[in-house]
Amino acid sequence: MLEVDVYFQREEFSLQVTHHFSAPISGVFGASGSGKSTLLALIAGLLKPKQGRIRLNGKTLCDTHAGVWTPPHQRHIGLVFQDGQLLPHLSVRNNLLYGYQNISPQQRRLAPDTIVELLEIGSLLERKPAQLSGGEKQRVALGRAVLYSPELLLLDEPLSALDERLKQQILPFFLRIYDECKIPMIYVTHAMSELNFLTSQRFVVQDGKLQQEIN
Amino acid sequence: MLTDSEWQVLALSAQVGLWATLLCAIPGIFFGWLLARKDFFAKPVLDAVLFMPMVLPPTVPGYLLLVVFGSQGVAGQWLKNNFGIELAFNWKGAVLASAVIAFPLMVQAAKLSVQMIDRRLELAASTLGASPFKVWRTVTLPLMLPGILIGSIMVFSRSLGEFGATITFVGNIAGETRTLPLAIYSATHQIDGDAMALRLILICLALAFFSLLLSNLLTRRAERWLGVRRA
Numbered sequence: 001m002l003e004v005d006v007y008f009q010r011e012e013f014s015l016q017v018t019h020h021f022s023a024p025i026s027g028v029f030g031a032s033g034s035g036k037s038t039l040l041a042l043i044a045g046l047l048k049p050k051q052g053r054i055r056l057n058g059k060t061l062c063d064t065h066a067g068v069w070t071p072p073h074q075r076h077i078g079l080v081f082q083d084g085q086l087l088p089h090l091s092v093r094n095n096l097l098y099g100y101q102n103i104s105p106q107q108r109r110l111a112p113d114t115i116v117e118l119l120e121i122g123s124l125l126e127r128k129p130a131q132l133s134g135g136e137k138q139r140v141a142l143g144r145a146v147l148y149s150p151e152l153l154l155l156d157e158p159l160s161a162l163d164e165r166l167k168q169q170i171l172p173f174f175l176r177i178y179d180e181c182k183i184p185m186i187y188v189t190h191a192m193s194e195l196n197f198l199t200s201q202r203f204v205v206q207d208g209k210l211q212q213e214i215n
Numbered sequence: 216m217l218t219d220s221e222w223q224v225l226a227l228s229a230q231v232g233l234w235a236t237l238l239c240a241i242p243g244i245f246f247g248w249l250l251a252r253k254d255f256f257a258k259p260v261l262d263a264v265l266f267m268p269m270v271l272p273p274t275v276p277g278y279l280l281l282v283v284f285g286s287q288g289v290a291g292q293w294l295k296n297n298f299g300i301e302l303a304f305n306w307k308g309a310v311l312a313s314a315v316i317a318f319p320l321m322v323q324a325a326k327l328s329v330q331m332i333d334r335r336l337e338l339a340a341s342t343l344g345a346s347p348f349k350v351w352r353t354v355t356l357p358l359m360l361p362g363i364l365i366g367s368i369m370v371f372s373r374s375l376g377e378f379g380a381t382i383t384f385v386g387n388i389a390g391e392t393r394t395l396p397l398a399i400y401s402a403t404h405q406i407d408g409d410a411m412a413l414r415l416i417l418i419c420l421a422l423a424f425f426s427l428l429l430s431n432l433l434t435r436r437a438e439r440w441l442g443v444r445r446a
Contacts, residue, residue, distance in 0.1 A: 044342050046338050046341075046342070071341075071347075072338070072341040072342050073341045073342075073343075073344050073345055073346050073347075073349075073350075074344075075342075076344065077342065078342060078343070079339070079342040081335060081339060085333070085335050085336055085338075085339035087336060087339075087340070087353075087354060088336075088358070088441050089357045089358060089440065089441045098340065098343050098345075098353075099343030099344050099345075102343060102344030102345055102349075103344055144343065145342075145343070148343050148344060
């Protein structure tokens with residue numbers, strides 16, 4: 001599925017990742033500043049590696065040696081940010097449809113109604129993001145990314161802005177989304193409990209390297 | 216209450232102000248965005264050049280406009296020969312003079328509004344398949360709207376007050392280039408012009424107050440629409 005072999009450097013910080021992600025849900029654990037968000041930004045194409053290559057389902061997205069570079073909007077990789085990053089001027093409905101409208105009807109694997117029902121956000125559709133609670137925002141952000149029918153879904157600490165009770169409420173939605181949509185996910189967090197709940201394929205980013213987690 | 220010539224002054228001022236605002240809008244948005252988002256070698260130079268009209272005595276841009284766009288100027292002759300447009304000593308020249316002087320206000324407002332936008336919103340849009348142009352059109356531009364609105368009101372208000380560049384470039388011709396400040400200037404130089412000057416001054420005070428009030432109200436509305444401020 002996703003082959004990553006990249007080296008990234010910025011000032012004092014460096015990140016070296018060589019890994020073949022193949023699990024349905026891969027969990028990446030790391031302290032803040034360890035570079036786990038950088039890894040997702042490299043995969044999504046928001047950052048360019050100093051050298052290396054990234055291949056998704058046989059397509060080369062980035063190869064510094066061969067001079068191949070696919071910009072983020074052509075990678076078809078979804079990304080859910082920590083604080084949702086919903087577009088503040090659009091209603092929940094238009095946020096949900098933002099990515100959906102950017103792909104051709106043949107590429108759409110999910111119906112908006114299904115996702116709205118699955119994430120229980122039907123009553124929020126006409127609201128603006130400013131009128132949503134933290135948990136609601138994250139569910140809408142997840143729905144928006146999923147409706148884009150990405151080949152891979154990256155989740156960058158999607159629950160870290162929420163309190164423990166809300167986390168417990170939202171976590172099952174990720175499994176529900178996976179069961180329904182079968183979109184492979186890479187879930188990044190600094191909370192091990194979230195990973196324990198979601199997957200047994202867990203990795204740690206430490207000292208600028210990705211390591212298999214040994215329990 | 217107002218005489219015909221006073222109404223004429225008001226109508227001309229509004230006409231010049233509106234055209235100047237339109238003229239500033241697109242380049243103002245573009246340069247504001249450019250200065251806020253792009254890094255390039257000549258950026259400090261461009262920044263300085265764009266904001267020069269704000270610190271120069273307005274007579275200086277006025278004189279330069281006369282040299283370049285006057286009937287003997289290179290650009291002036293080119294416009295006349297190719298498009299039949301004459302700027303010197305008519306209201307279109309007054310528009311250009313006002314636009315040049317007020318332009319930095321538009322750039323500044325646009326620049327600030329772009330700087331306020333969370334870059335991650337644009338990145339989020341790009342990970343949802345939006346091309347850079349689509350990101351600009353559907354995220355950056357709508358979120359700039361409050362700034363563009365304020366910039367437009369500022370440009371319009373500044374145009375209403377433009378004096379130095381206008382009188383230098385297009386003179387003080389009744390019905391053609393005599394906008395509010397020029398009419399006040401003329402009235403104060405007439406023996407019996409005090410009453411007219413007073414009326415025009417009161418109009419200026421009201422206009423300035425209401426345009427600032429309007430920009431404030433519009434900003435609040437726009438912020439609510441954008442969801443920055445809770446309804």
